[in-house]
Amino acid sequence: MADTPNIVSATSNQHDATPASVELTTSTPSQVKEVKEVKTNSHRPPTPKKVPLHQIYALPAPIRTFPLPSFYPNNPISLFHAVYAWVSQLVSPPPVEPSVIYQGIWSPETRSVHITDLKSVRALWEQGFFGKGNYSRSEPNWFRREQARRGEHGGSVAENVTTQRREERKLMKWDRARKEQEAIERTRLLEAWVAPVGPMELLALPNSLDDLKPMFFNTPVTADSVQGFVANGTNSVNAITTTDAPALNGTTSPSSNGIVKAATGVSSTEDGTTPPSEMNGHPPRPRTPTNTSKRRKSVRFSPTIESTTFKLSDPPSPHHSVQSNGSIDSTLANGISSKPQPTELGLPESLESTTNSKANSRTSSELDGQLVDKEHLQLCLEEAFYLVFALGALTILDPATSKPIPSSDLFTLCRQTSYIPPRQADLQPDDPFLMHYAAYHHFRSLGWVTRPGIKFGVDWMLYNKGPVFSHAEFAVIVLPAYTDPWWKAQGRQPPHRSWHWLHTINRVQATALKTLVLAYVDIPPPFEEGLGATDILKRYKVREFIVKRWLSNRNRD
Structure with a gap:
């Protein structure tokens, strides 16, 4: 048996065996099975990687272009490359777009x-x-969110991640506010304490260890505890329970009863002396009694009170519960079953059978477990x-x-x-569609991803690549400009905008880290009827002005 390790080491050195093979030589059958399972799990196929965003959103528009390569005068090879691409497109032209x-x-x-x-x-x-x-x-990802809610793909949805981060941030803020309030309370108590300097206060201080025994029921009385009581003053009363607890000798002392009365709001003890808790005019805080045998709690539940815990997907009305796929169900998402009657819905009783048949047909697909994207x-x-x-x-x-x-x-x-x-x-030439479309077409032709900006109180939001890559950089407000002489002759003026309005809009955009852009659309004079969209839109011009806040500490000379 003593030569076995030497044989194993020699085998591993000669044949360059792995540690797993050494374990197979010197281990029991149960250990051999565990080693095989570990080796099998180590060869699992890797998880497929997600497709990068720049490949999913590679096309900036639903059409495909086939541009010629760039030509550099100082590089003759680029000329041959451009000629080759041009000839190849002439010989085999690309498909007509949009395909x-x-x-x-x-x-x-x-x-x-x-x-x-x-x-x-x-x-x-x-x-x-x-x-x-x-x-x-x-982004239209309602179907994916419902799949994540059912646990089909791990809940990896952008909205769910955003909601979780917001909840974590909210809890962090609550915890920070709680700690600040506790620090303020400790500071207030320390500043409110005043040392006893009057003769009555000094006479009311405990003079011996026997006077301190009722205050410290089950703790040994030492010189350090006496000094701490004198140093802390009224704060030591907070460590005393307000119940009639027995003293060290097993009896209830009068001093303890006096402290209990002082803690419950009585101004003096039975012997007429002022308790230590009211020496400086600061009554102690009431404490919850620890004796549960005398006080019991009873909880009564009303049958008409419903649950107050709801999910984000719960419907606003309990009688019109809409499930995730849009069908009406009588069972609410918060666990309360409430089936509305035809009279509650405003329907006659004769339509009860019709309502039940429609409800059964709507829930037939749900019983099959299939989720329909609507x-x-x-x-x-x-x-x-x-x-x-x-x-x-x-x-x-x-x-x-x-x-x-x-x-x-x-x-x-x-x-x-x-x-x-x-x-x-x-x-009219200044109708809302013409003005807003002129600005939309202008920014789209410049390569910006233009989306409605009602969320930020503006007309359009400009993204560099798209909302999945970054936040919007600019917020656009479309304003009409009557610069044509025909409008001046008519006395037409643009709508009046106050400085207060401009400052409000700019303040909102600065808070959201966006730059405000005023897009002035030059309105042409009235044109005759029957013109096409091309002839009408080419008469409009768009001028851009960027508005920034002026801050004295940032915009100094």
């Missing part, structure tokens, strides 16, 4: 265009960040017309006839719908 034309449905109720096809929704969002999910803040992409007027007019990548269908709406008719429809209420005639 894919998406379809949308005009919605007169919401004054927008709805994209219901799931592939079209993802394509328009990933290729230019167009539109907004009707169940989401911006979210659609919602495009504003400017985004929809830009995709139709500038890129030609979208076709809008009329909901009544299910036929495509021509771009000229869509242009007139957008102008009419931009007024509140909509107008059928008397369209």
Whole structure:
């Protein structure tokens, strides 16, 4: 047996065996099984990596371009490269763009265009960040959030991570505020204490260890405790319980009863002396009795009180509980079952059977465990017309006839719908759609990702690459400018904006770390009817002005 380690070491040196093989030679069968399991787990396939964002959002628009390579005069090779690319495109021209034309449905109720096809929704969002999910803040990821809520892919959704970080930040702020309040309370107690200097106060101090025994019931009385009591004054009373606890000798002393009365609000003890807790005029704080045999708590629950803990996905009305996939269910998300009656919903009793049949048909898909994505992409007027007019990548269908709406008719429809209420005639050159679309087309043509800015109180937000890469850098407000002589002859003036309004808007953008941009759109004089969108839009010009706050400590000479 003594030679076995030498044999194992020799084997490992000659054959260059691994530590695992040495364990197989000298271990029991159970250990051999554990080693095999470890080796098997070590060879698991790696987790597939996620696709980088710059590959998902590689295209800035739903069209593909084939530009020629750059030409450098000081590099003759670049000339041959450009000639080769040009000849190859002449011989085999690239496909006509846009190669894919998406379809949308005009919605007169919401004054927008709805994209219901799931592939079209993802394509328009990933290729230019167009539109907004009707169940989401911006990106249409309601279906992914519901999957994460069910635990299908680990809950890795941007909204969930943001909510978790906000909750952690809120708890951190509460903890910091609690510590600050505790520090202020300690400082206040230290500053409120005054040393006893009067003759009555000095006579009321304990003169012997026997006087201190009722104050320290179950703790040994030493010289240090006496000095601490004299040094701390009234703060020592806080360490005394307010119940009739027995003294060291097993009996209740009168002094202890006097302290109890002083702690409960009585101004003096039974023998007429002032307790130590009221020497300086600061009554002690009331303490909770520790004797649970005399005091019991009873909890009564009312049958009409519902749960006050709700999730973010809970519906606002308990009688109209909408599940994650949009169907109505009688069971609420907070665990309370409340099935509304037909009379509560305002329906006659004769429709009870009809209501039950509809509810059963709506929940049939839910019983199967299948989640249906019912979210659609919602495009504003400017985004929809830009995709139709500038890129030609979208076709809008009329909901009544299910036929495509021509771009000229869509242009007139957008102008009419931009007024509140909509107008059928008397369209002016300064209508809201023309002004906002001129600014939208201007910034889109410059390469900015332009999105609505109602969240920050402005018209448009400008992103460098997109909202998934960084926050918006600029906030744009569109203002009309009547610079044409025709408007001056008519005496037309732009809307009056006060300095208070400008300072308010600029303050909001500075707090959100955004730069305010005033986009002045030069309004042309009235034009004749029948002009196309191209002839009308080329008469508008956009001028940009950046507004920044002036701070005396940062903008000094």
